[in-house]
Amino acid sequence: MKKKKIVVIFGGRSSEYSVSLESAFSVLSHIDQEKYEIYMIGINQKGEWKHFEGDIDFIQNDTWDYKQLHSVYINPDVSKHCLIEIIDKEIEEIKVDAVLPILHGKNGEDGTVQGIVKMAGIPLIGCDILSSALCMDKYRAHQLVEMNGIKTPRAVYLENYQAYHMKKQDILSLHLPLYIKPLKAGSSLGISKIESFELLDEAVQHGFQYDDQMIIEEEIKGFEVGCAVMGIDDLFVGRVDEIELSDGFFDFKEKYSLQTSQIHMPARISQPLEEKIQETARRIYKILGCRVFARVDMFLTPDHEIVFNEVNTIPGFTAHSRYPHMMQGAGVDFQELLTRLIEMGIEDANTRTI
Numbered sequence: 001m002k003k004k005k006i007v008v009i010f011g012g013r014s015s016e017y018s019v020s021l022e023s024a025f026s027v028l029s030h031i032d033q034e035k036y037e038i039y040m041i042g043i044n045q046k047g048e049w050k051h052f053e054g055d056i057d058f059i060q061n062d063t064w065d066y067k068q069l070h071s072v073y074i075n076p077d078v079s080k081h082c083l084i085e086i087i088d089k090e091i092e093e094i095k096v097d098a099v100l101p102i103l104h105g106k107n108g109e110d111g112t113v114q115g116i117v118k119m120a121g122i123p124l125i126g127c128d129i130l131s132s133a134l135c136m137d138k139y140r141a142h143q144l145v146e147m148n149g150i151k152t153p154r155a156v157y158l159e160n161y162q163a164y165h166m167k168k169q170d171i172l173s174l175h176l177p178l179y180i181k182p183l184k185a186g187s188s189l190g191i192s193k194i195e196s197f198e199l200l201d202e203a204v205q206h207g208f209q210y211d212d213q214m215i216i217e218e219e220i221k222g223f224e225v226g227c228a229v230m231g232i233d234d235l236f237v238g239r240v241d242e243i244e245l246s247d248g249f250f251d252f253k254e255k256y257s258l259q260t261s262q263i264h265m266p267a268r269i270s271q272p273l274e275e276k277i278q279e280t281a282r283r284i285y286k287i288l289g290c291r292v293f294a295r296v297d298m299f300l301t302p303d304h305e306i307v308f309n310e311v312n313t314i315p316g317f318t319a320h321s322r323y324p325h326m327m328q329g330a331g332v333d334f335q336e337l338l339t340r341l342i343e344m345g346i347e348d349a350n351t352r353t354i
């Protein structure tokens, strides 16, 4: 049987560029090469799209971006279903079967790349435009989830910098400690935790370097739990994991070094509680319109209340990342997971007629 040609996109004009390289390296090392022919597209930090054909180690150590690489684009002309590679000023059309973006954060996980893929009529492996954009927006995702009866942290939304001054009283009425977060970011970049209002100004200034909107949230006591979800109508969930922090919060350094924190998979909770978290994750996934895969993050309070935190529509995919690990806990190894996601995305695109 002819192998399906799958485009894996990595890098991206995002503060999480380096995380994407790690995730992509791991996806590319685990994808079933017997079934799939891989076509790699790297997007560098300038936003240039290039066809990369070399050893995937160059991706991992960020030396993939040679001058000689050909430019490549997704052709938005839906009658073609192809990529356009520019070779010596000539255009070559390359037919492909699906696109799997392994991009984190802005310009990749936020509906932008998903829009280009949809426009081209090429099957997309992952969440579509709306759910990707919605899940990147921590405030609007919270509103929608809360409307459906699931708790979210008490928060003040800053739609721009002026709103910081206009809403000062609302902010001061929140209970410390607070989390000051850019509305659309990831990997904890731009996030500060403050225990005193004296540090508010500095934290807000810092956050605004990452996005032009912010959300200021009360701290949820307890710990963060995550649930890996895959599927379209019938959802399959992984085991629930738990983040044990010894200090501070799960910031960028901790996420990628785990120096003082630990991830327990499965979480050290009872089975009924795990099932309740899985059920809540399924509901959140559906409320936000997620498709194919996403990781739903929540907090579990000491009273066993579940509070929504966020959905990562393209969660970390390194071999030690939480999403593949949770799926492995439920009996699906990394290679099998990727095969299931790819086949599900292709089948979904091919059965949708409108």
Ligand SMILES: Nc1ncnc2c1ncn2[C@@H]1O[C@H](COP(=O)(O)OP(=O)(O)O)[C@@H](O)[C@H]1O
Pocket (backbone or CB within 6 Å): 153, 179, 181, 185, 186, 187, 188, 189, 191, 217, 218, 219, 220, 221, 224, 249, 250, 251, 297, 309, 310
């Ligand atoms: N309201 C909150 N209560 C407690 N901890 C929080 C809260 N918001 C964020 N955190 C901590 O900050 C981390 C990063 O916040 P999160 O909203 O998940 O942003 P990111 O998209 O960068 O992962 C979380 O993993 C958690 O440790």
Ligand SMILES: [Mg+2]
Pocket (backbone or CB within 6 Å): 187, 188, 297, 310
């Ligand atoms: Mg998070």
